[in-house]
Amino acid sequence: MWAIGYIMDLNSDSWLLKGSLLLFIFFGMSLLTRFLKNLKYLPAIFMLSCVFWLSMTWFVWFLPDILYTQGIPFILSVMGLLYYFYKTWRTDPGYIKISEEERRKSIVTLAEAGHLDFRTFCTSCLVKKPLRSMHCIACNSCTARYDQHSLWIGQCIGVGNHYYFILFLLFLTMVGVWMVYGTLLYWSEHCATTYRQDGAWTYFTQIVSCSPWVLYIFTLVCFHTSWASLMLIIQLYQIAFLGLTSHERLNLMIQSKCSKHAVSLRKTPYNHGCFQNLADFFQCSCFGMFKPNVVDWTKQYTLTLHPAKGKNIHSV
Ligand SMILES: [Zn+2]
Ligand SMILES: [Zn+2]
Numbered sequence: 527m528w529a530i531g532y533i534m535d536l537n538s539d540s541w542l543l544k545g546s547l548l549l550f551i552f553f554g555m556s557l558l559t560r561f562l563k564n565l566k567y568l569p570a571i572f573m574l575s576c577v578f579w580l581s582m583t584w585f586v587w588f589l590p591d592i593l594y595t596q597g598i599p600f601i602l603s604v605m606g607l608l609y610y611f612y613k614t615w616r617t618d619p620g621y622i623k624i625s626e627e628e629r630r631k632s633i634v635t636l637a638e639a640g641h642l643d644f645r646t647f648c649t650s651c652l653v654k655k656p657l658r659s660m661h662c663i664a665c666n667s668c669t670a671r672y673d674q675h676s677l678w679i680g681q682c683i684g685v686g687n688h689y690y691f692i693l694f695l696l697f698l699t700m701v702g703v704w705m706v707y708g709t710l711l712y713w714s715e716h717c718a719t720t721y722r723q724d725g726a727w728t729y730f731t732q733i734v735s736c737s738p739w740v741l742y743i744f745t746l747v748c749f750h751t752s753w754a755s756l757m758l759i760i761q762l763y764q765i766a767f768l769g770l771t772s773h774e775r776l777n778l779m780i781q782s783k784c785s786k787h788a789v790s791l792r793k794t795p796y797n798h799g800c801f802q803n804l805a806d807f808f809q810c811s812c813f814g815m816f817k818p819n820v821v822d823w824t825k826q827y828t829l830t831l832h833p834a835k836g837k838n839i840h841s842v
């Protein structure tokens with residue numbers, strides 16, 4: 527991470543030399559990843575090292591031009607980002623754990639009732655699957671109210687850590703916005719040209735020669751801010767307006783394409799209206815205005831909340 531920026535920032539005009547050194551680093555990195563056995567946390571390490579170097583950039587490059595009062599929200603955003611990353615990573619997403627005795631009992635009961643099929647039974651974990659759960663191949667476990675297996679966290683996002691994941695995305699977006707603000711301020715203070723004055727190409731060459739390190743960090747910031755903000759918007763839409771997880775929405779969209787009849791994303795038993803969905807997800811009563819439903823999705827096998835709407839339940 528640092529070496530790439532250091533090479534770009536080298537006091538040399540030869541981009542051929544810089545390009546060769548960069549190629550050498552990429553070659554070394556690809557060799558290293560081949561030898562590393564557990565690549566599960568590689569994206570997380572990449573993201574955390576990005577956060578470290580962009581914080582360093584903020585303090586060394588941007589802080590002299592920025593008021594100290596503007597520095598505090600940035601520090602709080604970085605702290606929030608690291609805290610919620612840790613909480614998402616360390617909290618059990620809702621892996622289905624049962625004892626050997628319970629496992630044997632459920633297999634016998636399901637076999638006797640003739641329900642031993644893949645929709646209600648996980649053949650890898652040998653457990654009866656709760657509603658909204660899904661077997662994750664990467665974690666080799668069933669996860670309650672499964673949303674996705676996040677590459678950036680290195681584990682599943684389920685009922686246990688979904689809330690922390692949303693806040694992690696929010697803080698990552700906030701850090702990104704502050705960094706974009708700091709970069710634009712840096713360029714306006716230290717680069718001799720402006721976009722309006724000399725046009726796009728001159729402005730671009732100026733900011734490249736002004737500080738290649740800042741441009742490199744800005745590219746990384748744009749990358750992380752784009753995926754985090756996009757995912758945050760999609761997640762909030764799914765939670766508030768559909769009451770669904772990413773996995774359920776994807777499944778319904780595939781069903782909708784394959785089926786002759788239109789499958790509605792809004793008409794599912796999990797959608798209780800925008801405010802109630804938010805209250806249920808965040809378990810917030812909003813000063814007594816809402817009554818959040820408390821459901822243990824690790825043990826919920828049948829839908830009892832709204833039995834009248836239960837006809838779509840197995841299709842979700
Ligand atoms: Zn499983
Ligand atoms: Zn997983």
